Structures are given as C-alpha cells and as structure tokens.
Amino acid sequence: xxTLRRLEVExxxxxxxxxxxxxxxxxxxTVVYGDNMRGKTSLMNAIRYAFFGEVHGRGERAREVLSAxxxxxxxxxxYGFTVGLSLRHAGQDYDLMREVTAKVAVxxxxxxxxxNVSLRRGGVVLGPADRMALLRAMLPxxxxxxxxxxxxxxxQYEELLISESETGRAISEAIEHILGVPVLRxxxxxxxxxxxxxxxxxxxxxxxxxKTEAMGVALAAAxxxxxxxxxxxxxxxxxxxxxxxxxxxxxxxxRRQEIYAVAIDxxxxxxxxxxxxxxxxxxxxAELKVAMAEAWRTxxxxxxxxxxxxxxxxxxxxxxxxxTSMRVHAIENCHCGTCDQDVPEDVRTRLAATxxxxxxxxxxxxxAGLSALAHTSELDAFREADVRGEVRLIWEALRQARIxxxxxxxxxxxxxKTLDGQNPEELRRRKTSLTEVGGKIRAASDAAExxxxxxxxxxxxxxxxxxxxxxxxxxxxATFQQRERVxxxxxxxxxxxxxxxxxxxxxxxxxxxTRLFLEMTTEKKDYAxxxxxxxxxxxxxxxxxxxxxxxxxxxxxxxxxxLMGALQANAPLRGPIxxxxxxxxxxxxxxxxxxxxxxxxxxxxxxxxxxxxIDRATVRELLGGHLLREYQLDKQTARRTLVVExx
Amino acid sequence: xxxxxxxxxxxxxxxxxxxxxxxxxxxxxDEAQAAGRFALGxxxxxxxxxxxxxxxxxxxxxxxxxxxxxEIRSLLRALYPDNVMPVRLMEHFIDEGLRQITVRVxxxxxxxxxxxx
Numbered sequence: 001x002x003t004l005r006r007l008e009v010e011x012x013x014x015x016x017x018x019x020x021x022x023x024x025x026x027x028x029x030t031v032v033y034g035d036n037m038r039g040k041t042s043l044m045n046a047i048r049y050a051f052f053g054e055v056h057g058r059g060e061r062a063r064e065v066l067s068a069x070x071x072x073x074x075x076x077x078x079y080g081f082t083v084g085l086s087l088r089h090a091g092q093d094y095d096l097m098r099e100v101t102a103k104v105a106v107x108x109x110x111x112x113x114x115x116n117v118s119l120r121r122g123g124v125v126l127g128p129a130d131r132m133a134l135l136r137a138m139l140p141x142x143x144x145x146x147x148x149x150x151x152x153x154x155x156q157y158e159e160l161l162i163s164e165s166e167t168g169r170a171i172s173e174a175i176e177h178i179l180g181v182p183v184l185r186x187x188x189x190x191x192x193x194x195x196x197x198x199x200x201x202x203x204x205x206x207x208x209x210x211k212t213e214a215m216g217v218a219l220a221a222a223x224x225x226x227x228x229x230x231x232x233x234x235x236x237x238x239x240x241x242x243x244x245x246x247x248x249x250x251x252x253x254x255r256r257q258e259i260y261a262v263a264i265d266x267x268x269x270x271x272x273x274x275x276x277x278x279x280x281x282x283x284x285x286a287e288l289k290v291a292m293a294e295a296w297r298t299x300x301x302x303x304x305x306x307x308x309x310x311x312x313x314x315x316x317x318x319x320x321x322x323x324t325s326m327r328v329h330a331i332e333n334c335h336c337g338t339c340d341q342d343v344p345e346d347v348r349t350r351l352a353a354t355x356x357x358x359x360x361x362x363x364x365x366x367x368a369g370l371s372a373l374a375h376t377s378e379l380d381a382f383r384e385a386d387v388r389g390e391v392r393l394i395w396e397a398l399r400q401a402r403i404x405x406x407x408x409x410x411x412x413x414x415x416x417k418t419l420d421g422q423n424p425e426e427l428r429r430r431k432t433s434l435t436e437v438g439g440k441i442r443a444a445s446d447a448a449e450x451x452x453x454x455x456x457x458x459x460x461x462x463x464x465x466x467x468x469x470x471x472x473x474x475x476x477x478a479t480f481q482q483r484e485r486v487x488x489x490x491x492x493x494x495x496x497x498x499x500x501x502x503x504x505x506x507x508x509x510x511x512x513x514t515r516l517f518l519e520m521t522t523e524k525k526d527y528a529x530x531x532x533x534x535x536x537x538x539x540x541x542x543x544x545x546x547x548x549x550x551x552x553x554x555x556x557x558x559x560x561x562x563l564m565g566a567l568q569a570n571a572p573l574r575g576p577i578x579x580x581x582x583x584x585x586x587x588x589x590x591x592x593x594x595x596x597x598x599x600x601x602x603x604x605x606x607x608x609x610x611x612x613x614i615d616r617a618t619v620r621e622l623l624g625g626h627l628l629r630e631y632q633l634d635k636q637t638a639r640r641t642l643v644v645e646x647x
Numbered sequence: 648x649x650x651x652x653x654x655x656x657x658x659x660x661x662x663x664x665x666x667x668x669x670x671x672x673x674x675x676x677d678e679a680q681a682a683g684r685f686a687l688g689x690x691x692x693x694x695x696x697x698x699x700x701x702x703x704x705x706x707x708x709x710x711x712x713x714x715x716x717x718e719i720r721s722l723l724r725a726l727y728p729d730n731v732m733p734v735r736l737m738e739h740f741i742d743e744g745l746r747q748i749t750v751r752v753x754x755x756x757x758x759x760x761x762x763x764x
Contacts, residue, residue: 288759289677296684298763299692300722307726375725382718392760399758 002575003088011081013042014641016070024628027603034633039641040608044580050085072639089138095120143178149579172535180572184498191491198484219465226458233451239444247437267415274408280401288394297385308379314372327351506532513566520558520593553585565601576604583613599626652732657704665745675759686744695743697727699735
C-alpha cells in the first residue's frame with residue numbers, strides 16, 4: 001500500500017516559492033482548488049516527476065526539464081527546481097527528493113542541468129539500486145495512469161473496447177501488470193526461455209554425434225532463426241509502443257488545443273465557402289450580363305404593345321374611312337371606281353342608308369391612317385423578350401453569394417482572432433503527423449505479426465526436428481531431452497494458470513466496476529451493469545440486456561473512473577488516486593455522484609479541481625467526514641502561485 | 648440651313664459616367680452599348696418626350712453598330728413618326744434614360760430587376 005504524505009515543490013511550474021501540501025492520514029479525500037492556469041496540472045506533474053524523474057506536460061511524452069522551470073525565476077537567471085515527496089509504502093516512511101540545478105548560466109537543453117535524487121528510509125539514504133527497485137515497486141511507470149488520472153488522456157480507455165487497438169493492448173498489459181498477472185506470465189516466459197535453451201543444448205549434443213549430427217545442426221539453425229525473428233518481433237513491438245506514445249502525445253496536444261483545431265477547421269471551411277461564394281458571384285455576374293443584354297427589349301415591350309394597338313386601331317379607322325369614301329364616291333358619280341361599273345338607283349339608295357351622317361368622299365391619299373399600316377408592320381417586326389424573371393433570380397442568387405462571401409469573411413476574421421498568436425500550419429502539420437503515425441503503427445504491428453508467424457514456423461520446425469531426434473535418440477541425448485520436456489510441461493502449467501487467473505481477475509474487476517459505475521451513473525434505472533472484454537474494456541449493459549453502442553463523453557468518463565476504482569480494489573498493488581480536473585465532461589449530477597463515490601475508490605484520493613467544476617460547499621456536503629483537507633491555489637502573478645490551506 | 652441628323656451617337660459626360668457605373672461598378676452589362684440600348688428603352692417606357700440632347704456630347708457609337716438589326720430605328724419611326732433625326736433622338740433617349748437610372752441607382756436601387764417593370 002502506497003500513501004502520499006507530503007509534497008513540496010520550489011521553482012517548479014508556477015511555484016516560484018516553496019509550496020507545501022500535507023496529505024493527512026486517510027482514508028479520505030484531499031481537495032486542491034485552483035482556477036485554470038494556476039498550477040493544478042503542475043502539482044500532478046510534480047508527483048510524476050518525483051517518482052519517475054521525467055517532466056510531463058498534459059501528455060504522455062516527457063518534455064525538457066527547462067519547460068518545468070518557473071519563468072519568473074528563469075527571467076532572473078535562476079534555473080532549476082526541487083520536488084520532494086514524502087510517502088509511506090508497506091508500512092515504512094520514505095522521503096524522496098529530486099533536485100535539478102543548472103550547470104551553465106543559461107541552460108538550453110537537458111544536458112545543461114544536473115539532476116540529483118535521493119530516497120531516505122527512516123533518515124537513511126538508500127543506494128541507487130535499492131532506490132530504483134523500491135520506486136519501481138511503489139509505482140511502476142507503466143501503471144501510473146491508474147493512480148495519476150489525467151482527464152486529457154481519457155480517450156485511451158475507449159481504446160480498450162477496440163480489440164485491434166494497439167493503445168488498448170498496451171493499456172490492457174498495464175492493467176494486467178497492476179493486477180499481478182506478470183508474476184505468472186514472467187514464470188511462463190522464463191520457463192519458455194529455459195525450454196528453448198534446453199532445446200538448443202539438445203541440438204548441440206545431437207550435432208556431436210555422427211548419427212544425429214545433421215538433425216542437430218538443423219535444430220540449432222532453427223533455434224537461431226527463431227531467436228532472430230523473436231528479436232525482430234520484439235523490436236517491432238517496441239517500435240509500436242513508441243509510436244503509440246508519440247500518437248497519444250499528439251492527440252493530447254490536439255485535444256488541449258481543440259479550440260484552435262476547431263478554429264482551424266472553421267478557417268478552412270470559411271475559406272472554402274468564401275471561394276465558393278466568389279465563384280458563384282463570377283458565374284452569376286456573367287449570367288446577369290447575358291440576360292441584361294436583352295433587357296432593352298423587355299422595357300420596350302409595354303410601349304411597343306401600346307403603340308402597336310394604337311397603330312392597329314388607326315389602320316382599322318383608315319380602312320373604314322376609305323370604304324365610306326368609296327361609297328360616297330359611288331353614290332355621287334353613279335359609278336364604282338373599284339369594279340368600274342355603273343351603280344343603279346336602288347343600290348345607291350341602299351348604300352346611302354349605310355353612310356354615317358355627314359360622310360364625304362376623301363382622296364385616298366388624304367387618309368392619314370394609311371401610314372399607321374406601315375407603323376404596324378414596323379412594330380410587329382420588334383422581337384419581344386421578357387427577362388424579368390431571369391434577372392430577378394440571377395440577382396437574388398448574386399446577392400446571396402455576396403452575403404455568403406461576407407459571412408465567410410466574417411467567420412475567417414473570427415477564426416483568425418481566435419488563432420491570434422497560433423500557427424495554423426503547425427496545428428495542421430500535427431494533424432497530418434497524427435495520420436502518419438497511425439500508418440506507421442499499423443505497418444509496425446503488421447511487421448510484428450509477420451515476425452510472429454515466422455517465429456511460429458520455426459517453433460513448428462523445432463518441434464518436428466526434436467521429435468525426429470527423439471526417435472533417433474542416443475542415451476546421451478535422452479537426458480537433455482528429458483530436461484526439455486519437463487520445462488515445456490511446466491511452462492504449459494503456468495500458461496494455463498495465466499489464462500485462468502486472468503479470467504478470474506476479469507470477473508472480479510467487472511463486478512467491482514459495475515458496483516462503482518452504478519453508484520456514479522445518473523441512469524441507474526436504465527443501466528444494469530458493465531461487461532468486461534478480454535482487454536479489460538468495459539461496455540455498459542442496458543436493463544434490456546443489450547450493450548449501449550454509443551455513449552457520451554460523460555458516460556465514458558464515469559466508466560473510466562469505475563475501471564480505476566475496480567483495479568484499485570483488485571490489485572495487489574494499491575496506492576492513491578490523484579485526479580487532475582476530472583469533472584470537465586460531467587454534468588452536476590454525475591459530478592456529485594462521482595465525488596460521493598471517491599472515498600470507496602481508494603484509501604487516499606487527491607483531487608485537483610477548479611470551482612467551475614464543483615464548488616466547495618457541495619464538496620464539503622458530499623464528502624462529509626471523508627474530506628480530509630482543502631487547499632487553494634492563489635494567483636500572485638501569471639507566473640507565481642501560492643498554495644494556501646483552505647480547511 | 649436645316650439642321651441635320653448626327654452620324655454618330657454621342658454621350659454626355661454624365662451619361663458616360665453612368666454607363667461606366669452600370670458596366671464596371673454594378674456589372675449589369677458586359678459592354679457600354681448594351682447599357683445605352685437599355686437606357687434608351689427605359690426612357691421611352693418612362694414617357695420621355697422626344698427631343699435632342701442639349702449638353703455637349705462626345706461621339707461614341709455608330710448607329711449601325713448600336714442598332715445592327717435596325718429594330719430600334721424602326722421602332723422610333725413607328726413611335727415618333729414626326730421625328731426625322733433618329734440618331735439625335737436615340738442620343739436623347741439614351742441620355743435621358745441614363746440620367747433617370749442614375750437618380751434611382753444613387754437612391755439605392757442597385758437591383759436591375761427593379762428597372763424592368
């Protein structure tokens with residue numbers, strides 16, 4: 001059991017002056033309140049630094065020592081820091097102290113610093129070997145994530161649900177580590193190594209005898225080939241692990257800069273929208289010009305129609321007048337000039353009755369309306385065109401495209417404002433490198449798998465050759481082969497034990513995680529349990545028996561916390577849970593449930609929160625007697641924070 | 648000596664500015680003569696009385712290019728049979744049309760659809 005008792009930092013992050021946090025003897029919760037940028041994560045990192053001697057940001061990857069030095073002090077030329085951690089492990093008290101001092105006036109890199117570390121037990125300084133062994137036993141680095149919980153790395157837990165995920169595989173290995181599986185697995189692997197060595201000894205022995213020499217040489221060669229492929233496989237696996245760490249680091253960086261990533265996406269989208277709007281304007285402007293070339297016909301249509309009607313009326317009048325004139329002429333001259341015949345008396349009387357009063361004969365040349373006939377013809381030749389609807393639509397589209405462009409430009413300005421001081425290209429590059437790293441991980445995993453197949457082939461060859469050797473065996477060889485058989489059988493026993501132990505562990509983790517989850521979730525009526533998979537990924541099971549396919553970020557966080565608590569409860573290795581800003585994704589009800597559940601997750605819980613996540617009064621009410629102490633981080637300047645005991 | 652018709656259609660200084668406004672700034676028309684034809688039609692529809700441009704003009708367009716199909720000149724003959732100087736009449740209507748359009752554009756009507764009736 002590991003318990004933290006006191007943390008002391010100086011010159012680290014925003015803690016220019018010596019800052020001390022005492023963690024009272026538990027069980028219970030210590031809460032540290034601090035606004036953003038006050039140094040909550042720096043305290044978490046100080047604990048990490050104490051254990052592992054590595055400076056971290058909000059990611060997995062180690063950073064330069066210089067990045068942890070207080071900026072106020074470095075501005076004065078004072079570089080370096082100290083981190084001290086007092087702790088209790090297996091009933092004994094320890095003081096762990098790490099001191100970093102500058103070797104040069106203005107350090108540029110890690111090489112410019114000297115690092116000192118000491119671990120005292122009851123006032124006695126331990127030697128380096130003891131120190132390293134003890135620190136590894138207290139908190140192995142690969143399981144630290146289950147003790148030092150960073151909400152930023154929450155996505156890692158989701159990877160456990162993806163069976164092919166390399167990150168998930170790495171985490172599930174860490175989970176097995178915390179649960180003690182390696183004890184059995186190491187024994188199994190060690191026996192496998194011994195069996196392999198025994199096989200090689202058999203091969204060597206066989207090659208000394210003429211009868212079995214050829215088989216012995218072949219067996220030795222197969223062993224060599226197997227080992228070569230194993231080395232290559234392990235190298236590829238190591239590569240995968242390093243790439244995963246790199247990818248996690250990039251992802252954590254991108255998540256932290258999510259606001260900038262969103263701004264970049266907006267900038268890119270707005271840029272595309274602006275270009276599309278400009279393109280539409282160019283197209284519509286061209287269409288408008290084509291349509292407007294005919295607009296003169298549109299505006300003239302009405303006057304032309306009016307004039308055309310008037311001309312037709314005038315033409316009709318002229319024709320009527322001409323007919324009247326011809327009748328008058330026929331009556332007066334008793335002769336029709338059109339058909340050149342005389343007009344009898346009775347016809348003249350009938351014609352006279354059709355004449356309007358006062359009708360007189362006029363000369364055809366005096367009929368003014370005749371010119372209207374010509375105008376009608378000219379007006380009829382005018383080709384009408386109505387472009388009103390077309391122009392209206394085009395103009396509307398043009399106007400919309402201009403609005404779209406203005407809107408896009410506004411969004412670009414807004415995004416640029418958000419990105420002020422940031423380098424969008426750098427963020428884009430990180431996104432691109434994330435994709436590249438993903439590709440490299442797949443390639444390295446595939447290569448590792450391919451090597452494993454080659455190992456398996458060699459194992460089959462070795463088995464075949466060993467069998468043949470056994471059949472053709474000599475008395476001298478029998479002893480070697482007997483030893484090999486014993487080791488192989490023992491290895492199989494341990495391999496079986498690993499599987500059985502893992503199955504039991506999974507069942508226990510599932511039960512505990514379910515209990516914690518149901519305490520923390522606000523959907524108690526809907527959710528029945530959590531179901532664990534081979535990689536320790538947890539799925540929410542609805543009361544109808546079906547798995548919840550998609551879950552919110554908040555639910556994800558609650559499941560991750562339930563897993564942490566379950567591991568604490570079932571692991572031989574137990575310690576504090578230190579949480580940095582863990583409620584960012586949770587609503588107030590979930591937050592309250594989680595806070596209430598914290599004391600049952602671990603003996604010692606240290607919580608770094610900002611009061612926007614949960615206020616002090618609520619924390620006090622929810623934790624009651626489990627609340628051991630409260631600290632607050634007070635801002636002195638942007639680069640200086642003081643730790644003040646609040647209760 | 649009786650006054651003769653013009654050989655070329657001219658534009659006043661204000662008219663030229665409006666043509667530039669309609670083509671270059673507002674982008675209604677691809678070329679100046681299209682703006683001129685539109686202004687002519689606009690003035691006729693607005694009921695502008697026939698007449699002649701009083702202000703000094705700068706010759707711009709050949710009537711044959713301005714009215715390649717002869718439709719405009721036929722219309723003017725039909726609509727204004729008493730007029731004997733079609734080029735001056737075209738010039739007058741163009742100038743008046745451009746003047747009226749300028750007033751509306753300056754008042755904020757930049758949408759060409761509003762001018763089509």
